[in-house]
Amino acid sequence: MVHMFIDLHEDFAYANQMGRDIIHGKGQSSIEMLKNVDSNVIIFSSIFPHIDVINERSAELSSKYGFPIKSSNFSFDILLSQLKVYYYLERAGYVSILRSKEDLKKPGIKFLLSLEGTDVLKEYEDIYILKELNVFNLGLTWNYDTKFASSCFSKKDYGLTAEGEELVKLANKLGIIIDLAHAGKRTVLDVCSVTSKPVIISHGNAKRLKDHERNYDDEELECIVKTRGVIGITAITSTLPEKTLKGIIENIKYIGESFGWDYVAIGTDFLGISEVPQGFENVTKIKDLLIEGHEDQILWRNAYRVIEENLS
Template sequence: MKLIDLHEDLAYSNQVGIDVIEGNRQSSIKMLKEFDSLIFASIFPHVDTLDERSEELTSLYGNPTRSTNFSLELFLDQVKFYYYLERKGIVKIVRNANDIEPKGVKLLLSLEGVDVLRDYSDLYLLKELHVLNLGLTWNYDNKFASSCMAKKDYGLTSEGEELVKLANKLGIIIDLAHAGKRTVLDATSISKKPVIDSHTNFTRLKQHKRNLDDEEIEAIVKTKGVMGITAIVSTLKEQTINGIVESIKYLGESFGWEYVAIGTDFLGIGETPKGFENILRVKELARAIEGHEEEVLWKNAYRVIKENLSSG
């Protein structure tokens, strides 16, 4: 079975002591070898802190969540970890459009939040490091874009607009997970390439700041992008595998099956939906969406990745 998962936190989990090579917690390289897989391997260069912002995040996600401050040092450490895995022969890092066929375990490096960038021209450095997916925000606003937690949703700044344009030119995917609504609408209007929301669900089913409303969905659809249905339990109407299926079917039946993908957020979440405890449960998910499983599990995301990376 082929699988593209648009978001897993392998490097961050390794830093906090979780075995992401041979382990059995949510996902690991060992489990991913059960598939021919391409995983968007998150780079999450943030330092946990406890403050008022962490209280907001705890209320948002329903479990204790610390706020974070970004760190260039952690960014480099996480990139180095992924290249270590490749040198050991455990994974293959995607470098261009010719590398993206799911086969063995492949990693597409993905920066979650652009806080570590000084200006948009830093994308040239990311390109050299083969960081090919760019999340504009995490849960905090930055100099480029407003987040889903914004008190004032200002969307893309002028610097953010240049960031999106340069990403298109370099063949770097724009990822709108955690973005504020104005950011979603601005980025989709500017991007000349399909965008993604790597891990999300939908406000029509569950009101949540991390979820997309119908206007945001339509904006992503107009770019021919995809949305990765996620396992974040607080974003699901029903906190089970059936809740994930419900989100998949809502997007597919209401907007088109070509826009549906999977972005589990495994290794980045503290709790999993019942019946979807780890990446191996994708096999049960495939049976539940029989007839659309290839589209959802890899074909749709493959199309978007190929169109973006072919530009660079």
């Protein structure tokens, strides 16, 4: 057992939507599996309000990058449906949902609700509603550009828009963490110049180790560090230098040794990926990521600091 564990991205509600057993399942992650990791766990639990569709965009991107890329329609109804999953898990006693800084001290499995992409938001003031729904992590983009920011797959990386800048400032005020996973480079740089709170990359890796659109170059990583944020190293196999546990550890060491051990964390993307790295097939393997002298920082302390600084 580890002292504590924080995972910056798992897709519990999406997995439930896909018919997987998120309570007793033996796949990538589940409530029962998390209990075997530690008695004190915080999971950034994603809300992914997307419907997969086939269209010209998905075909074009998949052909261009050589791996399947989903195309989606967006639905506020799906957002509500996935929220209901999380609130059911709380009512049934499986988890508690984080509502305040004080809730961090609660024992057991805690879910920090996270919206992946701003596609369903009509204006930046909509995040007042997100706060009332206890959504305290907000990804600015998924794989599509929005009226607030450009994504990593943008044809024209325009960065943060004027309304996006207002959204970031309001999120800082409301205690909502800004998440730059899937964001374009210009968006990353713009957000880091505007934010007054630490920001995160919930699930992404270093472009220096693997040149991939979902990864981040040194300039972007340095900007995250300057906000006192964290980078959640992920198990997405296409973003790794090799599809193994070693590929994940290489990213952890690269961030720690190049930018400081206070800025590296874990964001597996379990339950949202179709392929897992060899040797890191599920969340119970988290102990295999331990690097001597930095265990607490990587597994929870760095991410915990960012949560505290945003929620305060």
